[in-house]
Amino acid sequence: MSAAAERIEIPAFPDLSRVPRVDEVGIYERAARFRTRSIKKEAKMDALKMVLSMIDLTTLEGQDTPGKVRQLCAKAMRLDTSMEDLPKVAAVCVYPTMVGVAREALGDSGINVASVATGFPSGMTDLDLKLDETRRAVVAGADEIDMVISRGAFLRGEYRRVFDEIVAVKEACGDAHLKVILETGELNTLDNVKRASVLAMYAGADFIKTSTGKIQPAATMEVTLVMLQAIRDFYRETGRMVGMKPAGGISKAKLAVHYLVMLRETLGQAWMTPEWFRFGASSLANDVLMQIAKQRSGAYQSPDYFSKD
Amino acid sequence: MSSNDQENSLNFNTDWSYSPAPESTDHVTIKDRYDLFIGGEFVAPASDKYFTSMNPATEEPLAELAEAGAEDVDRAVKAARKAYKQNWSGLAPASRGKYIYRIARILQERAREFAVVESMDGGKPIRESRDIDVPLAAAHFFYYAGWADKVDYAFPGRKTGPVGVAGQIIPWNFPLLMAAWKIAPALACGNTVVLKPAETTPLTAMLLAEVIAEAELPPGVVNIVTGAGKTGAAIVDHPDIDKIAFTGSTEVGRIIQKALAGTDTRYTLELGGKAANIIFEDAALDQAVEGIVNGIFFNQGHVCCAGSRLLVQESVADDVLGRLKDRMETLIVGDPLDKNTDIGAINSSMQLETINKYLEIGQQEGATMHQSSCALPDKGHWCRPTVFTGVAQSHRIVQEEIFGPVLAVQTFRTVDEAVAKANNTPYGLSGGVWTDKGAKIFKVSNQMRAGVVWANTFNKFDPGSPFGGYKESGVGREGGLHGLKPYLQLA
Amino acid sequence: MANDEKIMARADSQAGAAGSAGTASKPHRLAVASESERVGVVKTYKLYVGGKFPRTESGRFYKVDDRKGEPLANICRASRKDFREAVVAARAAFSGWQNTSAFLRGQILYRIAEMLEGRKEQFVAELYSTGASRAAAKTEVEEAIDRLVYFAGWCDKYQQVFSSVNPVSSSHFNFSLMEPTGVVTIIAPEKSPLLGLVANLAPAIAGGNTVVVLASESMPTAAVSFAEVLHSSDVPGGVVNLLTGQSEELLEHFASHMDVNALVYCGTDKGQIKQLQTLACDNIKRVILRRQDRWDDDDSRNPYLIADTQEIKTTWHPIGR
The missing domain is CATH 3.40.309.10 (Aldehyde Dehydrogenase; Chain A, domain 2)
Known part of the structure; x- marks a missing residue:
């Protein structure tokens, strides 16, 4: 990822009353249409590789250890020993205390280190702690920071507070890219998802991200579609591209390919790279690898033949 | 939030696009020639004339269809009348319902075949014929099958009875679905039917004839005659038809309304629109x-x-x-x-x-x-x-x-x-x-x-939802409870 | 006696008072008044269009005879231009009447019944003068009053009987309800000039349509007087427009007018029916034939008569998930 994205002059605070409303049933219908796209042959192979390159390989557990993180990094750098021409994943995503380990393990592989921050996953800490945590993660070597918004404040209508927090965290990130997690599973309505997306983008988010993975539902196609549409509207309005990261719940290659279909038909060519689209996932990579192996050999695969880290 | 069409445009001409994903056709057989379906049998037209139905996507011929003349229409009406008198109108309503349920079920079983043929004959995308036309057609039969022994409850204070022989003329835009819209309520209410599909899209109607035979409906309850405008006119002009149901252009609807002036033939018309x-x-x-x-x-x-x-x-x-x-x-x-x-x-x-x-x-x-x-x-x-x-x-x-x-x-x-x-x-x-x-x-x-x-939605359809127009868009409703009325006499 | 009847027929303004023929005065034109007798005031029968009582723009009239074959009255012979004006009035009144609450429409129909009840004797006399027996005239007026009460009651109920909420398989709320078809023309029955009129008029306006009625050609006086009842019953101007004249001349316009949505024809003349149905095609007019000769049985006392001039509108809306 490039250094700090070009910051075009950004309006101070968005007029949320002008954000177009979302009709839930309509969004579900549109998302269902993407799932009727039939992706076969070369299109499928290309899609599977693209999915791999967009993965933020993630471990966010209380039981994480340096050993576990090193194994994950090894997997990130070499997804499969039997297939040579595979892309690398985009990043490894860990807790702040594991950033140093990951940084060291990944070396100059070109794979980014992403760190969650700001009191992940609930965000229920004071702002100065959030900023401190962010700065430490960056100092420890994080290329990307995945922050959470204060959902409680958002649901209380304290949009200004949510906005100001993001602005502050963005500043604390320095050159690191900022992904803003909306935790859509707690926002309840698609209208809220859209408003929160707009808020985050105007506050300076480089990426907007659906979920922490700790709350159900996590990423869904419907929620992601609303966010992609918000990104498109923001781009139309300001000329600034913002990336998208659905996270949590995407563990099957077929579903991930449907996300790519949705991305293609909503934002088009410019976003179809790891620079602008990521999957936050822990088990997706292996399913994609199995599909690639199946495409190549013609035989359906067993998980026993794919390393789990 | 306004957006400017010129600036900050999106590019949908992407490096990654979808490979061809053709629906397989190897499970589908289209015969070289289809005869008229009259009195439960496939019979050659009196004139021995046939016309060709083309695939609009390839401009290649698909099959030959019999061209029904007035003589053939008369034969079909006679078969329908006979079936009406001898079988259908007197049959226990619950039994009528069961026959219609059978049609629904066989349609579901043969769904993909119908979808493929519909797309080949009419040019509509397989996604629509597969996800909309065919399932809705089956659902329509299923819905009206259940009405067969319940129609009296739909019209409080009235006793209901069938109208007789219905002549039904359908368009080329939803060939199977329109056939279902026409046939299902007519049969449920105890009528028998002479149906004419459009001349550019007759194939799924002929497949439906096979289904009707497979469901063992009494001969003559449903008769399907193929042909163009002349065949339709022969149906409209036939003196022994009690009801005409037409879906098509307002122009032709007007001609039909005029042709029926002064007769006791009832009619419903589903015509054009400019919504x-x-x-x-x-x-x-x-x-x-x-x-x-x-x-x-x-x-x-x-x-x-x-x-x-x-x-x-x-x-x-x-x-x-x-x-x-x-x-x-x-x-x-x-x-x-x-x-x-x-x-x-x-x-x-x-x-x-x-x-x-x-x-x-x-x-x-x-x-x-x-x-x-x-x-x-x-x-x-x-x-x-x-x-x-x-x-x-x-x-x-x-x-x-x-x-x-x-x-x-x-x-x-x-x-x-x-x-x-x-x-x-x-x-x-x-x-x-x-x-x-x-x-x-x-x-x-x-x-x-x-x-x-x-x-906050558009172009939604459901068997239970009445459909039909005001003003020059037509007379009467199809679908739902209200779609029963055109096929019933209330006393 | 004949003169007495004429007076009764014409003395509409003394509603109900003209119960006993013996006390009535002589008409001024048709009989010579003796010096001691009061000169009666004779009514002019006019059209009813847009809430007003104009004469026909054509200035034409035709004579109607009484039960003995003697001249009873000069009746406006409405022209196609009068019809045109009536349709304009009906169209103008449509949206207001359609959107009048069902409750209020019911109140107004009931009010018509009340007004008619109050003028019962006048209508009995009018019907008698054009040929009905006294008993039949009395029955007809009473039936007409009761029919109005009947349909007044339906105004806020037929929607509940005929509407539906339709269970669709997608996530939508779907319902069908009835809406008036618009401007309805009615060729009233030639016989039964009051009950026949009411039996066809009441269901149409109960359902929110506005109407243009052609009254019985040979017995139009009760219809014109009925317009006066309507006028005093809070029926907004233009909701009911009543023409008198020759059906042969006016029929084609009733059927061909492009701003008329439905036509109710009460009669059995096959030639006329064919003519009407043929002309109706030009705008896919709904044609409703009512060929019965009785208007006092269940066939003309049911809510399906309202449904005849209704459209069904089905609305879809997403429910949410």
């Missing part, structure tokens, strides 16, 4: 754009209730058009049998000519034409999704039914202006209204002179 789809500034704009796309590009725009007029509030007009043009770029036009095709082939060369004529007229009238940039196949009949802006109420492309993927866009400032423009047409089949404000939905839908109003 307004009204987008208010407070609408969910992206879903409204989906509604616009679904409204006018569904089934190549060959839909009587298509949202062919877009009325968009001036304050969001540029925004909505920007979104619409983006969305149009993602529509895939081409091989109807490809699972990713959004817009299939125009049904016939004649219809393509009509559409092209209107594209000319629109431009001559001074409107601005915008088409998506998609590639078109070399062979076959195709039309890119098209939008006309800068049109006025007086333009022909606003007033006349084009029956193709062509949208006329007008703007308005106030609710009253929107409603006035929406109603300023001889038609009254359907309409759309998009707003996030509940009271406005009720106000506008109440004022729309149209038989179906889609609020």
Whole structure:
């Protein structure tokens, strides 16, 4: 990822009353249409590789250890020993205390280190702690920071507070890219998802991200579609591209390919790279690898033949 | 949030695109020749004349169909009358219902075959025939089967009875679905049927004849005669038909109404439309754009209730058009049998000519034409999704039914202006209204002179939902409880 | 006696008072008044259009005879231009009447019944003068009053009987309800000039349509007087427009007018029916034939008569998930 994205002059605070409303049933219908796209042959192979390159390989557990993180990094750098021409994943995503380990393990592989921050996953800490945590993660070597918004404040209508927090965290990130997690599973309505997306983008988010993975539902196609549409509207309005990261719940290659279909038909060519689209996932990579192996050999695969880290 | 169409544009011509995904056809057999289905048997036409049904996507012949003359129609009516008297009207209603359930079930079993043939014969994308036409047709039989022994409850205070022999003439835009719309309620109410499918799309009706035979309906309860306008006229003019049900153009509907003047033949007519789809500034704009796309590009725009007029509030007009043009770029036009095709082939060369004529007229009238940039196949009949802006109420492309993927866009400032423009047409089949404000939905839908109003949605159909028009869009309703009435005598 | 009947027929303004023929005065034109007798005031029968009582713009009239074959009255012979004006009035009144609450429409129909009840004797006399027996005239007027009460009661109920909420398989709320078809023209029955008129008029306006009625050609006086009842019953101007004249001349316009949505024809003339149905095609007009000769049985006392001039509108809306 490039250094700090070009910051075009950004309006101070968005007029949320002008954000177009979302009709839930309509969004579900549109998302269902993407799932009727039939992706076969070369299109499928290309899609599977693209999915791999967009993965933020993630471990966010209380039981994480340096050993576990090193194994994950090894997997990130070499997804499969039997297939040579595979892309690398985009990043490894860990807790702040594991950033140093990951940084060291990944070396100059070109794979980014992403760190969650700001009191992940609930965000229920004071702002100065959030900023401190962010700065430490960056100092420890994080290329990307995945922050959470204060959902409680958002649901209380304290949009200004949510906005100001993001602005502050963005500043604390320095050159690191900022992904803003909306935790859509707690926002309840698609209208809220859209408003929160707009808020985050105007506050300076480089990426907007659906979920922490700790709350159900996590990423869904419907929620992601609303966010992609918000990104498109923001781009139309300001000329600034913002990336998208659905996270949590995407563990099957077929579903991930449907996300790519949705991305293609909503934002088009410019976003179809790891620079602008990521999957936050822990088990997706292996399913994609199995599909690639199946495409190549013609035989359906067993998980026993794919390393789990 | 306004968007500028010129700046910050999106590129949908992506490096990654979808490989061809053709639906397999190896499980489908289309015979070289189909005879008339009369009295439970497939019989040759008296004239021994046959015509050819073409695949509009490949311009290749699919099969020969018998051309039914007056003599054949008479034979079919006699078979229907005989079955009416001897079998069907006297049969226990529950038993009638069971036969109709059988049709529904066999249709479900043979669903993919019907979908493939429908797409080959009519040019509609397999996604639609597979996900909409065929399941809805089966659902229609299933729905009306259940009414067979319950119709008295639908008309409080009345005893119901069948009408007799129904002559049914259906169009080429939803060949199987329209056959289901016609046959299912007629049979449920105890009538027998002579059905004529359209001459460009007769194949699924002939497959349906096979299903009806497979379901072992008494011979003559359903008779299917193929042919063009003359065959239809023979049905309309036949003195022993008690009821005519017609779906098609207002022009032909008028001729039928005239032909039946002074007779005791009942009729229902489902005719043309020029529906307004009204987008208010407070609408969910992206879903409204989906509604616009679904409204006018569904089934190549060959839909009587298509949202062919877009009325968009001036304050969001540029925004909505920007979104619409983006969305149009993602529509895939081409091989109807490809699972990713959004817009299939125009049904016939004649219809393509009509559409092209209107594209000319629109431009001559001074409107601005915008088409998506998609590639078109070399062979076959195709039309890119098209939008006309800068049109006025007086333009022909606003007033006349084009029956193709062509949208006329007008703007308005106030609710009253929107409603006035929406109603300023001889038609009254359907309409759309998009707003996030509940009271406005009720106000506008109440004022729309149209038989179906889609609020924050468009082009939805269901067996339980009555369908039919005001004014020149037709007489009577099909679907739902109200769709029973045309096939019943109330006493 | 004949003169007495004429007076009764004409003395509409003394509603109900003209119960006993013996006390009535002589008409001024048709009989010579003796010096001691009061000169009666004779009514002019006019059209009823847009809430006003104009004469025909054509200035034409035709004579109607009484039960003995003697001249009873000069009746306006409405022209196609009068019909045109009536349709304009009906169209103008449509949206207001359609949107009048069902409750209020019911109140107004009931009010018509009340007004008619109050003028019962006048109508009995009028019907008698044009040929009905006294008993039949009395029955007809009473039936007409009761029919109005009957349909007054339906105004806020037929929607509940005929509407539906339709269970669809997608996530939408779907309902069908009835809406008036618009401007309805009615060729009233030639016989039964009051009950036949009411039996066809009441269901149409109960359902929110506005109407243009052609009264019985040979017995139009009760119809014109009924317009006066309507006028005093809070029926908004233009909701009911009543023409008198020659059906042969006016029929084609009733059927061909492009701004008329439905036509109710009460009669059995096959030639006329064919003519009407043929002309109705030009705008796909709904044609409702009522060929019965009785208007006092269940066939003309049921809500399906309202449904005849209704459209069904089905509305879809997403429910949410």
